[in-house]
Amino acid sequence: MVSRPRRSIKLTSKLRLEDIQGEVYRGVSEIKGSLVFVRDVKDVTYDEVVIMRGPDNIDRMGRVLDVSHELAIVQVLGSTSDLQTDMALKFTGTTFKIPVSDQVLGRMFNGLYRPVDGLPPLASGDVRETDGTPINPIARIQPNNFIQTGISAIDGMLSLVRGQKLPIFTESGLPHNRLAAQIARQATVRGEKEEFALVFGAMGLKRDDATFFVDQFRNSGAIEKSVVILNLAEDPAVERLLTPRIALTVAEYLAFDLELHVLVILDDMTLYCEALRELSAAKEEVPGRAGYPGYLYSDLATIYERAGIVSGRKGSLTQMPILTMPGGDIRHPIPDLTGYITEGQVFLDRDLYLRGIYPPINVLPSLSRLMRSGIGSSKTRDDHRDVADQLYDAYARGIRARDLAKIVGELGLNEREKKFLEFSEAFEKLFVGQGDSENRPVEETLDRAWDLLAKIPEAELVRIHEELIAKYHPHHRANTRE
Amino acid sequence: MSMQMGTLERVAGSIVVGSGISDVKMGEVVMVGREELIGEVVKLTEGGFTAQVFESTGGVGPGEKIVGTGKKLVAELGPGLLDRIYDGVARDLELLFKERGSFIQRGVRVNTLRRDVEWEFKPSLLKGASVGEGDILGTVLETPMLRHHILVPPGVKGRLKQIEEGSFRVNETIAIIAGKDGEYEASLMQEWPVKVPRPFKEGGRLGLDLPLITGQRVIDTFYPIAKGGAAAIPGGFGTGKTVMLQQIAKWSDADVVVYTGCGERGNEMCDVLTEFPRLKDPKKGRPLMERTILLANTSNMPVAAREASIYMGVTMGEYYRDQGYDVALMADSTSRWAEALREVSGRLEELPVEQGYPAYLPDRVAEFYERAGRMVVLGSPERNGSVTIIGAVSPPGGDFNEPLTIATLRYAGVFWALDPELAFSRHFPAVNWLKSYSLYSGPLLSTFTESWASHSEYEKTLSWWHEISSRYEEYRTKALELLNTAASIESIARVIGESALPDDQQLVLLAAEMLKEGFLRQFAFDEVDAYCQPEKQALLLKMLIDFHTNALKLVTRKVPIDLVKELQQIPLIMRAKENPGGTRYIAQLMEDSQQALEKIASNYGFTTKEEY
Ligand SMILES: Nc1ncnc2c1ncn2[C@@H]1O[C@H](COP(=O)(O)OP(=O)(O)OP(=O)(O)O)[C@@H](O)[C@H]1O
């Protein structure tokens, strides 16, 4: 029985071949895409990290994807453009781990956790496996702390709670970054002073988008409480596979070791998925829908499920991934599988945007599954749930009336349909629409909702309990005041 | 059954190749590497074998050991299963938590059944009795809600040489059965290979004519499920599969509920764990957890264990069935299980047929749903038990035309089709009333209504109670007709506008709207309406159908439809389901709205009552 002692090596600093003990392998049998095939290896384990030096004298990192006595298949992280088969290669004897400590706050790294802020790598601290391990369901605490984002469509109808994973489904050209930044700026838990620590993981982002976020954090002073992991559009795609995992490893450390409330923004998950597809194709796996591997669901789950609250720790990890829907299609495998894993979605709509509405949130296909536990009399207000339900119903009817009007003309609508049409127009302008520095308390959001609901006959408000109508409906409020 | 040591040849994610175990069998459990990770043999080749590993394999490499256990993947069955939560391979998650903390570490071995708990065993047989498989040896009060019957395991028979009353741990001997081939030491627990259905009495399958009452109107009244039946809930993300399964798990009149979270969210399991202990069983008034088993294999846990979790669940279910109980098994989501099959099949480089799924997918689906049923179980005293299987299906893109949905519909008798349009406007449960069906509805509705004959209280106070029970099927048919007609009228209205429709058609739209809001919609988290008693379902339906019948009399006599639409009772009728006044309130409202219609009629010089 052979076994080498498992070593623990810090992989952050520019690891060089010389830093690792053990046998140097020279020459590989094949390079295909980002995969390198090494023959006749000894004592290699699955998922082990490999350091490779090409003729350009640059050291690259890789991971073992498949290993038998005869052959190890290594996935190269980083650029493969100048690699040649006569490279030198060493197996590190460890899986991918990164060091974490409280020094990580305020720092900026690249997609492989190398500093890009001019400061040295993290010196000391714990070493963590980037893949993470599942939270034992019994150790989870039910998330139920309402986060006020100050955005009516979200707070009123898609309430976010601490520990939730709520993605933004968007299309390129829509203001998702503005929205995410606004949320990051405004998010507070009512009655608590404490702000969120931010972890921003960029996958394939354009430089100016990344700069936009970093500037936002700087200007709001959030930078000291944030960690930025940047994989930019020009960086190797394969590194994107690590970026979100590094971001989440850091976030878990902040949330469950330092007990901070952490908000993680992952942008853009679609580019992550494309990197995964590329790798899968290189491995010649049987492709699934749209060429994405059959295990895309499971792979995404190992990212998205890393959110929540854990018993005995004060912190929490809230995730807000951003993904651009290819072709604006919510049925595309990426949004589809994401929706099957996350706890709802915020759906941005090009049509609303073109009509000048910011944030262009279409509430109908949007959902927050954890809303129920975060709202209500002791948390937001007793009418919150009923009002949200009624808004959904009324808006859905308004949209149906709008579609009908396209066929029969507005004159062909009956009185009732006209009322709902009117409602939905006002709803989009006055409730969904707001400024990108407008921060509405949830009471204001709900009051606005009532003003809009007052436009439809009271008898139609069957989703609201009668006592709440008596308490909040503007007609009754006016009456009691008189 | 002996352990055999072999060598790992290859590691590629959850799939490993080994050699050197001479008589290794398909389905045999293996222990992989230094940490002895648990896996299962899925393929035999010349000179070697392939296994899928239920835990992550990072850091494991060729040359390490792989041990064959000689055993298949088994479920531990016995008292203590209830009121607990397990992972996909049935490790007790609380024990795991105590041993390793909040995050699940690999390579930890914990049992399903706790070995340190003592159970009070009361024999029901005397020494000397001759016993056979399935006979009840005695009982243990497992939870205040459930008396656990200790059974002679399948395949064992003989004379009871010894049986003892007292406190026992699950693995201690409670009885000795002397058989032809030697003695069998019976304990409170037994083991059973999860992929093999547990046997029941030959020819013992019973008809599916008892309803599983769920308290959900769209289910019980429209598309009922039988005890021992199988139902499929397909729907895109966010359409309400999980909430529906949880509703059934909470409120159905099953004795035992096995809830399998297969490849879904951790927070949902936590939700069940938080809520179930607080909620009371509607009949027995005890916390729901006392009749519940939870299996949690969340989406980020190793994929191979997803497959195991489904079989674990159904095996546990069958075990309680064998004791004579009605079991409801929820599987959320079977798609994740099918995907696990696909993934393993892909790694084994098997030939895929459709969307990457292996050719044997329909067989696996059939085998699974075949384990549902109501049957005469083995052993004496003679008794019946049932396993009802309700499986969520998560079709890609919400499109039902895909291999798993199609295969499932072939074997499930009930189809609750979830509709994204309904979910978008927050009409829950988003069961599409036109696409769904139940093959069991005929016999079930009669049994359903027969049970009302016993509501003597209503017989006395409500003059028309008798009518309800005798005409319920008629009401249901009428409601479905209204909804159907409304759908086709709506498509016309979409072209010409509603106001251009004749009054009787506008009335159909109104009646359908009232049915949707006042009957079909049922908010899962409403204190009053989360569970709707069968008799309340009946009253609501009668109120709605009668309203249409009587209003139609007005409209045919040329009373303008607007007079009907303006009635104050309409919003009240749509809200009645959530009124804390319950059936009394509904009965009153029914009279009121009848009078209101009658008043309009009399203004026009006729009466609505004449036709009866
Ligand atoms: N009967 C109901 N009453 C009230 N709300 C409901 C009901 N059913 C579903 N919902 C709402 O819809 C949301 C989504 O439901 P659910 O989580 O059951 O969807 P799902 O079909 O299981 O989705 P996924 O496939 O992504 O798991 C819930 O969080 C809840 O807000």
Ligand SMILES: [Mg+2]
């Ligand atoms: Mg679900």
